[in-house]
Amino acid sequence: MNKNKVALIFKWAFLIVILALIYMPIILIIVYSFSSSRNIGGQEGFGEFTFSLFGRLFENEGLMQATANTLIIGLVSALLATIIGTLTSVGLYYMRKGKKTFNFVSQITVVNAEIVTAVGFFLLSIFLRDVLQLPVQKGLGWLIIAHTVITTPYVILTVSPRLNQLNPNLYEAGLDLGAGPMRSLVTVVIPQLIGGMVSGFALAFTLSLDDFVVTNLNKGTYGVNTISTFVYANLKRELAPEIRALSTILFVVVLVILIIFNILKRNKEKKAAKQSAANGSVK
Amino acid sequence: MTKNKFRPSFFAIPWGVISVIFVVFPLILVFVYAFIGEDGNFTFENFAAVFGEISNLTLLLKTIGISLLTTVICLLIAYPTALILSSAPFNRYVVLALLFIIPMWMNFVLRVIAMRSLLYIFGINNGFFATMIGMVYDFLPFMLLPIYTVLTNMDKSYKEASFDLGANGFVTFFKVTLPLSFGGIMSGITMVFMPVFSAYAITGMLGDAKTNVLGGRINAFFSNSSTWGVGSALSFVLLIIVFLTMILSELLSRRAPKQKQTTKGGTTK
Numbered sequence: 376m377n378k379n380k381v382a383l384i385f386k387w388a389f390l391i392v393i394l395a396l397i398y399m400p401i402i403l404i405i406v407y408s409f410s411s412s413r414n415i416g417g418q419e420g421f422g423e424f425t426f427s428l429f430g431r432l433f434e435n436e437g438l439m440q441a442t443a444n445t446l447i448i449g450l451v452s453a454l455l456a457t458i459i460g461t462l463t464s465v466g467l468y469y470m471r472k473g474k475k476t477f478n479f480v481s482q483i484t485v486v487n488a489e490i491v492t493a494v495g496f497f498l499l500s501i502f503l504r505d506v507l508q509l510p511v512q513k514g515l516g517w518l519i520i521a522h523t524v525i526t527t528p529y530v531i532l533t534v535s536p537r538l539n540q541l542n543p544n545l546y547e548a549g550l551d552l553g554a555g556p557m558r559s560l561v562t563v564v565i566p567q568l569i570g571g572m573v574s575g576f577a578l579a580f581t582l583s584l585d586d587f588v589v590t591n592l593n594k595g596t597y598g599v600n601t602i603s604t605f606v607y608a609n610l611k612r613e614l615a616p617e618i619r620a621l622s623t624i625l626f627v628v629v630l631v632i633l634i635i636f637n638i639l640k641r642n643k644e645k646k647a648a649k650q651s652a653a654n655g656s657v658k
Numbered sequence: 659m660t661k662n663k664f665r666p667s668f669f670a671i672p673w674g675v676i677s678v679i680f681v682v683f684p685l686i687l688v689f690v691y692a693f694i695g696e697d698g699n700f701t702f703e704n705f706a707a708v709f710g711e712i713s714n715l716t717l718l719l720k721t722i723g724i725s726l727l728t729t730v731i732c733l734l735i736a737y738p739t740a741l742i743l744s745s746a747p748f749n750r751y752v753v754l755a756l757l758f759i760i761p762m763w764m765n766f767v768l769r770v771i772a773m774r775s776l777l778y779i780f781g782i783n784n785g786f787f788a789t790m791i792g793m794v795y796d797f798l799p800f801m802l803l804p805i806y807t808v809l810t811n812m813d814k815s816y817k818e819a820s821f822d823l824g825a826n827g828f829v830t831f832f833k834v835t836l837p838l839s840f841g842g843i844m845s846g847i848t849m850v851f852m853p854v855f856s857a858y859a860i861t862g863m864l865g866d867a868k869t870n871v872l873g874g875r876i877n878a879f880f881s882n883s884s885t886w887g888v889g890s891a892l893s894f895v896l897l898i899i900v901f902l903t904m905i906l907s908e909l910l911s912r913r914a915p916k917q918k919q920t921t922k923g924g925t926t927k
Contacts, residue, residue, distance in 0.1 A: 622764075
């Protein structure tokens with residue numbers, strides 16, 4: 376056996392060990408989501424094979440409500456963040472003065488410790504309610520605002536690089552041909568940014584889904600829980616077995632979406648490669 | 659003529675306004691609340707309470723320790739992984755790299771709870787060790803992704819030039835590959851180091867009474883009691899730490915070698 380082959384085997388082994396460590400917990404949960412056992416690794420062992428946890432999941436009102444809240448907050452805030460983030464990216468691209476300052480301010484939440492951001496939102500809600508006497512209350516609406524503000528910078532980070540690949544004169548060509556600024560933006564610039572916007576939306580959505588620190592401090596006392604905060608609060612008592620079923624469903628959904636997304640992306644890249652090859656031969 | 663007054667940079671105005679109201683102003687509020695006592699007057703009492711309590715300082719040091727340890731372990735695992743994934747023949751399998759990142763898209767509370775069950779089966783109970791495993795497990799993809807991206811996008815000709823000039827693999831790695839991937843390492847570090855300060859959910863799920871991070875204590879000041887002044891003062895201290903690490907990473911990044919930008923398209927005015 377030569378030296379290269381040994382190195383190759385060693386590399387494969389390294390990757391497989393890391394992958395195994397990453398997936399062992401997830402596989403354990405998936406396996407136990409078909410078990411009748413109350414605890415994982417308890418004295419009951421695996422118990423019987425059953426789908427009952429999936430049925431009970433839909434009867435667990437708290438968990439269902441938390442899942443619904445998570446999806447509502449995630450979808451609405453990601454949509455808002457995509458719209459605001461895309462508009463901002465376009466504005467930033469054409470900005471001449473103060474671009475650096477604007478960028479710095481708009482990226483504060485990205486570099487800041489999340490708990491400080493959470494405290495900021497907490498104090499802002501108190502300030503708006505007590506000092507300005509505005510009808511602001513922590514809860515679902517407040518969380519949507521907070522998540523939109525946290526995720527918009529990531530949309531900007533995703534969309535901006537795509538803008539830099541565009542021809543800057545296209546927008547002005549739209550204006551010259553008689554379209555207003557908004558129309559020129561919507562019909563000329565936006566269509567070329569769709570890819571970046573989809574990636575930005577996906578990123579914003581997953582960040583919202585994953586958020587715990589800001590949500591936990593801004594969900595209010597009336598118990599607007601997301602999956603993260605509900606499961607975390609649940610932990611103090613005994614962990615409900617239905618959570619295993621929910622984890623399995625979430626993992627499968629994520630996997631399916633990613634596979635579809637990657638197949639679409641690859642097809643598009645192949646098409647683009649073909650097209651550029653054709654263009655290249657013309658030139 | 660009104661049409662000509664509109665400039666495309668105006669599209670950034672809504673977010674500018676939102677940023678000022680929901681990002682900048684809250685930070686000012688943190689600052690203000692930190693200096694206001696219970697009677698509503700200016701005071702240093704909150705800071706005295708923060709620094710007078712020795713456990714706050716030990717917690718701060720402990721948090722920095724946990725954060726550094728998590729960052730180093732993540733880097734030690736992520737860098738070789740990214741290096742292997744971006745090299746032939748592994749770079750042919752896009753799915754392989756994807757497999758390492760997929761967990762990032764799953765809810766982290768559910769993932770960490772899954773890890774807790776696994777550790778329980780292996781007889782590892784809640785504590786410092788379990789917390790460290792959970793931290794690395796949660797943050798590894800965030801370290802891996804930027805490093806992997808930089809390594810795959812790296813211009814191969816630098817490496818080839820190094821080999822052509824007689825350097826061996828070892829020298830090429832330390833003189834070419836590693837310095838050129840510095841940007842990826844830095845963004846990986848920023849995506850792990852600071853977030854660990856706020857990751858009290860992980861210490862809550864995997865730690866014991868002694869393991870906590872600063873974020874957990876700040877959260878408790880606001881959610882369990884209404885000592886907002888002291889909580890704000892502690893937040894302000896954390897804000898200064900964030901600022902210091904930002905300056906540090908900026909200084910380090912300036913020294914890093916940069917690859918020539920070849921992807922910039924369009925013309926600049």
